[in-house]
Amino acid sequence: MNPNGSINGNLGNATLHLDTSDGVLSLDGREIVLMRVKLIARLFADIMRNLPLSGIPHNVGRMLGEDYAVDWLLMKTPITGGTFELPTDLRRHTAEYERLEDQIDRGSLDPAILSAEKRMAETIREGLRHWLISLPDATLQRAWQGMLDLDIFGGWGRAKLIDFRRADSSARIDVTASFIARPAHIWYQHGMDQQHVCDFLAGYLEGEARVLFANEEIAGSEQQCRLEGGDVCSFAFRPVTSLMR
Numbered sequence: 001m002n003p004n005g006s007i008n009g010n011l012g013n014a015t016l017h018l019d020t021s022d023g024v025l026s027l028d029g030r031e032i033v034l035m036r037v038k039l040i041a042r043l044f045a046d047i048m049r050n051l052p053l054s055g056i057p058h059n060v061g062r063m064l065g066e067d068y069a070v071d072w073l074l075m076k077t078p079i080t081g082g083t084f085e086l087p088t089d090l091r092r093h094t095a096e097y098e099r100l101e102d103q104i105d106r107g108s109l110d111p112a113i114l115s116a117e118k119r120m121a122e123t124i125r126e127g128l129r130h131w132l133i134s135l136p137d138a139t140l141q142r143a144w145q146g147m148l149d150l151d152i153f154g155g156w157g158r159a160k161l162i163d164f165r166r167a168d169s170s171a172r173i174d175v176t177a178s179f180i181a182r183p184a185h186i187w188y189q190h191g192m193d194q195q196h197v198c199d200f201l202a203g204y205l206e207g208e209a210r211v212l213f214a215n216e217e218i219a220g221s222e223q224q225c226r227l228e229g230g231d232v233c234s235f236a237f238r239p240v241t242s243l244m245r
């Protein structure tokens, strides 16, 4: 290691790269951040003491989950070796979007570029929706499990898609060793030994569900948390309208 150099390593089939001059860490060219599980748990414990469990962490999780799902689909899953072939127009729009983003990254604040980038992002989301609706059930199910497999590399725990019912936009996901619930003693210190503490994950997976089912009405909730015993946290996803029935 030298102060102006870089460090490379492998993580599964992916390449980890650390630029020692600016401290940017990336995995196959995508910037990532690693964080100690304990720090995350402390942060969430502090937040959740002051908020209802459906507060900010859930919404933050959902935004991140949506972003991740869209990214995963558009980058054609180089890490998990997925078999997706994006439609030509989506590929073209994505290339155009990356060109605009690159200009912004390099400091351009030209309003025309900024609004073109925003419009292109909306076009891509719309194109994604149409494309996803046209895919067979089994393909979508495989895509979601592929997304979930990648989370393992981030140390989030192992997520498994247990139930996938596209017809009614519902699903169940079990997460073994959820990174939020893992440091149980921190939750116990906050008096949260019988609670569902992985609301961030419920939101995150809800974001993925909304993208994949092309349905903005889906809500996710944690049904069972490993803090209550066992090793698994179980999450359910279904449209809000079916919850109100």
Ligand SMILES: [Zn+2]
Binding pocket: 178, 181, 196, 197, 198, 222, 224, 225, 226, 227, 232, 233, 234
């Ligand atoms: Zn949990």
